[in-house]
Amino acid sequence: MLLGAGRWPRALGGTALIVMAAVWLLPFVWAVVTSFQSEADVTTPGLSPFKGAFTLESYREVFDRGNLPVWAFNSLLIAAVVTALTVAISTLAAYGFSRGTFRGRRALMALTVASIMVPPQLLIVPLFRQMLAFDLVDTYWAVILPQIVAPMMVFILKRFFDGIPRELEEAARIDGASDLRVFWSIVLPLSRPIVAAVGIFVFIGAWNNFLWPFIVTNDSDLMTLPVGLATVKDAYGTVYAQSMASALLAALPLIVVFLLFQRRIVRSVATTGLGGT
Amino acid sequence: MSTTASTGAAGPRPLSEGAARDSAARPAVTEAAPGGPGRRGRTGLLFVLPFTVAFGLFMVWPIVYGIWMSFTDESLSLRGTSFVGFDNYAEAFGDPDVWSSLGNTVFFTLISSVPLVVIALAMALLVHTGLAGQWVWRLAFFAPYLLPVTVVTLIWSWLYQPDLGLGNELVTAIGLEPVGWLSDESVAMWSMAVLTIWWTVGFNFLLYLAALQSLPDSLHEAAALDGAGAWRRLWSVVLPQLRRTTGLVVMLQILASLKVFDQIYILTKGGPNESTRPxxxxxxxxxxxxxxxxYASSISYLFFAIVIIVSIAQLRFFRQGD
Incomplete structure (x- = not known):
């Protein structure tokens, strides 16, 4: 207990906490309230959140426009593929760096760690050039491929693998198991929490990524949720209830994921020491 | 030792090398691969291969190509590119827009990073006091971090809306003049900072919370027994123990703030009058x-150089403190 037994510090701390949480939740609450009003009621001035009657009109409008489910599907597909590929190549590579002895291992690992410093935005222009050359602009692959390189995740996983005692692996090897078999049946099961943590962060990063998908997709049918919403933002003009409804619908999936995996996410920040991509 | 028959492509290791090392290093191996170095030599390579290919294609190559591009007049509109030496870099140094946008970036970094660290620490300390309903607090502070940037900007463009938004409703309710949150040159960047603090503080908060939860209670209890008050314990016991975490949070935060783009581009496109353009x-x-x-590449690399200098300076600074 940080503030210990003192009654006054506790009461003060509790009050401060409640005030802060209320401030942080206010934008959400305001968006929710707005989304359940009619556009006419929203544009009536006044501070009361209950200016108009409750209505689902704006949600109906948003669904009628039809684009939101397509973008949500694209986001889910892209984030899932990015996560699967990133986790696969990163865990393999981290294990190879941790246990391998091939020539150039240290140099390659050092290069990987150094690249953590590179801001992704630096790569945008040449990557775009590259996608033009590969004729991949406006495809799912153009969005997915550059995102699967996650040096930070390789670094985190390698550090974890380094800490796993090797006796278990050796025992299996004496029984004749192949390297891949050892990795799959012994190392991976031991590493489930860290792999889950990495997966969660990669997924959040891919789901929310804006700049790169924004640059390589022009076709509205291929856009992810963040990109699609950005294109209609201007088109929405003064329909505030609808824009709040679509914002909340787009926010919902990850909030649900967070509620389901809350403990794991909090713990994974602690175990990885870092997150995000 | 097992054979490598089942690893197929890897093949057997050169016997002499492995055997020699094995016998020498066997008992005390911790760092060098005890399974017998060389044995998995080439298999290790296969494990690393898929990542290395992707890394080469989508990280190393763009970096190298970008450097080359920064010495050319490459353009999306024209065919044919010629080498121009340091012309782009010379132009960038003399370009007032480079300096003003860099100034905006530094200003944003200053006004966003300080609260993003201090508020995150305050949140973590308060949540760590152990008040009931942990998951509610965590959700309240961390949930915004999970939102895609477009959702954040949709919500805040409504809050900042000049006539009907919550911001001006509150301001006028206490008798002040309405504020041009995104249209007033002297206010817009502050509005961006507030939005960014709301959006991303949750990550720093979690880092601090995790650090607090892993602190040993003993020091703290000893201080309490010696009669140190809550404030005194916070200043003299808890905060010093959080130094390393603070170093990490400050470093990550400054790097993140320097890279600000998405929310500003979507909300103001850098306006009004380029006052928010990073x-x-x-x-x-x-x-x-x-x-x-x-030309864009040359500015990118100048910016990257700044990022590296800032990172190294910070590493030095926090190393020194340890």
Whole structure:
């Protein structure tokens, strides 16, 4: 207990906490309230959140426009593929760096760690050039491929693998198991929490990524949720209830994921020491 | 020792090397691979291969190609590219827009980073006091971090809306003049900072919370027994123990703030009157709106140099403190 037994510090701390949480939740609450009003009621001035009657009109409008489910599907597909590929190549590579002895291992690992410093935005222009050359602009692959390189995740996983005692692996090897078999049946099961943590962060990063998908997709049918919403933002003009409804619908999936995996996410920040991509 | 028959492609290791090392290093191996170095030599390579290919294609190559581009007049609109030496870099140094957008970036970094660290620490300390309903607090502070940037900007463009938004409703309710949150040159960047603090503080909060939860209670209890009050314990016991975490949070935060782009680009496109345009948006404008990829690359690399210098300076600073 940080503030210990003192009654006054506790009461003060509790009050401060409640005030802060209320401030942080206010934008959400305001968006929710707005989304359940009619556009006419929203544009009536006044501070009361209950200016108009409750209505689902704006949600109906948003669904009628039809684009939101397509973008949500694209986001889910892209984030899932990015996560699967990133986790696969990163865990393999981290294990190879941790246990391998091939020539150039240290140099390659050092290069990987150094690249953590590179801001992704630096790569945008040449990557775009590259996608033009590969004729991949406006495809799912153009969005997915550059995102699967996650040096930070390789670094985190390698550090974890380094800490796993090797006796278990050796025992299996004496029984004749192949390297891949050892990795799959012994190392991976031991590493489930860290792999889950990495997966969660990669997924959040891919789901929310804006700049790169924004640059390589022009076709509205291929856009992810963040990109699609950005294109209609201007088109929405003064329909505030609808824009709040679509914002909340787009926010919902990850909030649900967070509620389901809350403990794991909090713990994974602690175990990885870092997150995000 | 087992054979490598089942690893197929890897093949057997050169016997002499492995055997020699094995017998020498066997008992005390911790760092060098005890399974017998060399044995998995080439298999290790296969494990690393898929990542290395992707890394080469989508990280190393763009970096190298970008450096080359920064010495050319490459353009999206014209065919044919010629080498121009350091012309782009010379132009960048004399370009007032580079300096003003860099100034905006630094200003944003200052006004966003300080609260993003201090507020995150305050939140973590308060949550760590152990008040009931942990998950509610965690959700309240961390949930915004999970939102895609477009959702954040949709919500805040409504809050900042000049006539009907919550911001001005509150301001006028206490008798002040309405504020041009995104339209007033002297206010817009502050509005961006507030939005960014709300959006991303949750990550720093979690880092601090995790650190607090892993602190040993003993020191703290000893101080309490010696009669140290809550404030005294906070200042003399808890905060010093959080030094390393603070170093990490400050470092990550400054790097993240320097890279600000998305929310500003979506909300104001750098306006009004370019007062909020960060350096990354200028690079984007030059490259994708002005089609001057070569020049955009040279500014990117100048910016990258700054990022590296800042990172090294910070590493030094926090090392020194330890």
């Amino acid at each position: 350096i990354l948006e200028y690079i984007y404008d030059v490259g994708f709106t002005g089609y001057r990829l070569g």
